[in-house]
Amino acid sequence: MINRNLFAREWKSNAAALLIWTLIITLLITLTMSVYRVFLENNTKILAMISILPKGALQFKGISSVDALFSVLGFYSANNVIYMLVLGSIYSIVLSSGILLREEYNKTAEFLLSWPLDRGEVFISKATVVFLNIFLLNLITSLAGLVSMIIVKKEAFSVNAFLILTLYTFLLNLLFATVGLLMSAMVKKPRPITTLSIGLVLILYFIFTFSKITESVSKIGYLTPFRYVNLDTLNPSYRLEPWNLLYFIGLSLLMTAIAYRLYRRKDIYV
Amino acid sequence: MNTPVIDITDITKHYGKARGVDHISLQVNEGEIFGFIGPNGAGKSTTIRILLNLIFPDSGNARLMGMDVISDAKKIKRFTGYIPSDASAYPSMEVNDFLNYCLRYYSTENGTKRLKELSELFEVDLKRKIADLSLGNRKKVSIIQSLLHNPKLLIVDEPTMGLDPLMQSRFFDVLRSENQNGMTIFFSSHILSDIQALCRRVAIIREGRIIKVEEIEALRKRQLKKVHLQFENRPEKESFRIEGMEQIIQSADNSISFMYSGGINELIVTCTHTRLTDMTVEEPSLEEIFMHYYQ
Numbered sequence: 001m002i003n004r005n006l007f008a009r010e011w012k013s014n015a016a017a018l019l020i021w022t023l024i025i026t027l028l029i030t031l032t033m034s035v036y037r038v039f040l041e042n043n044t045k046i047l048a049m050i051s052i053l054p055k056g057a058l059q060f061k062g063i064s065s066v067d068a069l070f071s072v073l074g075f076y077s078a079n080n081v082i083y084m085l086v087l088g089s090i091y092s093i094v095l096s097s098g099i100l101l102r103e104e105y106n107k108t109a110e111f112l113l114s115w116p117l118d119r120g121e122v123f124i125s126k127a128t129v130v131f132l133n134i135f136l137l138n139l140i141t142s143l144a145g146l147v148s149m150i151i152v153k154k155e156a157f158s159v160n161a162f163l164i165l166t167l168y169t170f171l172l173n174l175l176f177a178t179v180g181l182l183m184s185a186m187v188k189k190p191r192p193i194t195t196l197s198i199g200l201v202l203i204l205y206f207i208f209t210f211s212k213i214t215e216s217v218s219k220i221g222y223l224t225p226f227r228y229v230n231l232d233t234l235n236p237s238y239r240l241e242p243w244n245l246l247y248f249i250g251l252s253l254l255m256t257a258i259a260y261r262l263y264r265r266k267d268i269y270v
Numbered sequence: 271m272n273t274p275v276i277d278i279t280d281i282t283k284h285y286g287k288a289r290g291v292d293h294i295s296l297q298v299n300e301g302e303i304f305g306f307i308g309p310n311g312a313g314k315s316t317t318i319r320i321l322l323n324l325i326f327p328d329s330g331n332a333r334l335m336g337m338d339v340i341s342d343a344k345k346i347k348r349f350t351g352y353i354p355s356d357a358s359a360y361p362s363m364e365v366n367d368f369l370n371y372c373l374r375y376y377s378t379e380n381g382t383k384r385l386k387e388l389s390e391l392f393e394v395d396l397k398r399k400i401a402d403l404s405l406g407n408r409k410k411v412s413i414i415q416s417l418l419h420n421p422k423l424l425i426v427d428e429p430t431m432g433l434d435p436l437m438q439s440r441f442f443d444v445l446r447s448e449n450q451n452g453m454t455i456f457f458s459s460h461i462l463s464d465i466q467a468l469c470r471r472v473a474i475i476r477e478g479r480i481i482k483v484e485e486i487e488a489l490r491k492r493q494l495k496k497v498h499l500q501f502e503n504r505p506e507k508e509s510f511r512i513e514g515m516e517q518i519i520q521s522a523d524n525s526i527s528f529m530y531s532g533g534i535n536e537l538i539v540t541c542t543h544t545r546l547t548d549m550t551v552e553e554p555s556l557e558e559i560f561m562h563y564y565q
Contacts, residue, residue, distance in 0.1 A: 005374045013362070107358035111415065114322050114352035115375040118344040267325040270356065 002128055003121045006112075010129040014095065018133045021091045025083050025137070026144040032079045033148035036072060040154065043070060068234045072149050073157040077165055077233045084141060084169045085229060086205055089176040091137060093197040096130045096180030100263065104190035107270040119264040123181075127256065130177050138170040161233040164240050168229040171248035175225050176201060178255035185262040190269055225251075273336045275300050275423055275454040276321065281330035283316055290316040292478040293330070298456060298471075303449050305469030305486070306458040307560065313478040314458045315355065318427050321456075322352060334423060348376065351421035355428035357412035361401035365394060365411055369418065376419035388414040391440065405432035413441060417448070424448070425456045430464050442468060462560055474563045481563055489559050493531055496558060499541065500525045500548035512540050516562065529554060529562050 039046060050069070068074035100123070103109040112122065146162060180197055187193055204224040211221030221227040228244045276298035283290035291313040298304040308314050319325045321332055323343040332339045334346045359368050369389070373381045389396055392410040400408065409432045416424060424445075430438050445468060449455055459465055465472055466486060474482040482489075499510070501524045514532025521527070525548075530537060534551070541549065554562070 005371065009371060106361070107354075107356050108360055110322075110324065110352070110354040110356065111359060111372070111412075113324055114347060114350070114354075115372065116344050116347040117375065121344075265326060268319075269325070270354075 351416035
């Protein structure tokens, strides 16, 4: 069902964006990890600073205790939330929401859909490019994180916990990619929805942080997919929760299926 | 009897409350160059987009080369070429890359040779980026991509927009030559002279409805007359009315001009009740005939 011609074209036209986003996130991760040693050396001052923060300020970074910040994995997971979870999700949703819709607002859909392709092939070829790009972004940036941690660590850390965190991140990015596909299949007017897509990720992240900081509204956190990413990597019982896994995979499959169905019957206005 | 290449049956499409096309039916036979004419917003592009499965009809069905436009869309497109009205190809691609990209969707023999021939004929610089091309040159690229795979049916939507007269003439020659080799052409335009230059049969669409399907020659030979009457005194308003009068223009110089589709005897009898100083009855131009249907 993948059309190789279309896949190759999409792969090529999105390669530059993948490269730029991967470089930026890799750079941010390695720069952050490069200050880990300095962080350890100034632990007294930092502890004093952190002690004045509300409890929730650490919780939304998945840190259950201040001590966790001083382990290399705890430091990595706390600081890379923004880079991998938020920036990675923004990349994913922007890529996926544009890949179908761009053909419409650039008016190239009139060419593409007049060639011998069915809508299903168009959707699957483009969605495969999205998923592959997200996989590569996660693979490269995670490898950069792993290598950085190995270089700056003072004590051993759990590679298993790191891999679980990486998988959670990938699943979250993938989920946002399917949201983007669904949005682009639903949009009737051919215009970019980049702002809307980025806004959605930021709003959901804001709801997540708000729910962590404010105990009285903690339940609204369940509305956002960030809530289902377990960042508490230092917890001895840290593992891939089956319900969380089901949530990400189930929701991603459901949204992809709905987007596929809608796109096959979508009126393409150019 | 041969199956029509285009067979539209009772298709309706609305965009919310706005009308697209309303219960249209149309047949185009193999080997025809069929004109599809109507003013802007009449429903021409909606019809074409339904045929190309870009949009879905609310009701009715359409078949191309005997195949359903929805369920057999992919198969149909192997044998169909399309020149969209808006020639916005991928701007970041070079012309050569774009045309080869297009060619790879078809299993066409001699595709590369044809690409070279057509780009030479239309004087297209294959090395240039599409973003750097003028509207006319983008249109030429669009024309080439539609013909690369030797389609059996070519659907064109306002194809001459942006083309200079020389290229337009060359394009028409290509269409005539392809038609002689068996290609059926569905030519949609609001430019009457284009339709007149190429087509033998024409459908006129207005406000989403097909109001006439006829041979161009038959349209010309219809009973429609252009009448000009010059009165001695200014005729009283509404005093000179006969069934079949349309597009009436009353001038300050005591004259009335109108298109007349009634009997000539009735016209003469009515005229005898008035005092005329002059009377002319002539064949209307094709433009005027079309305006008669448009209004």
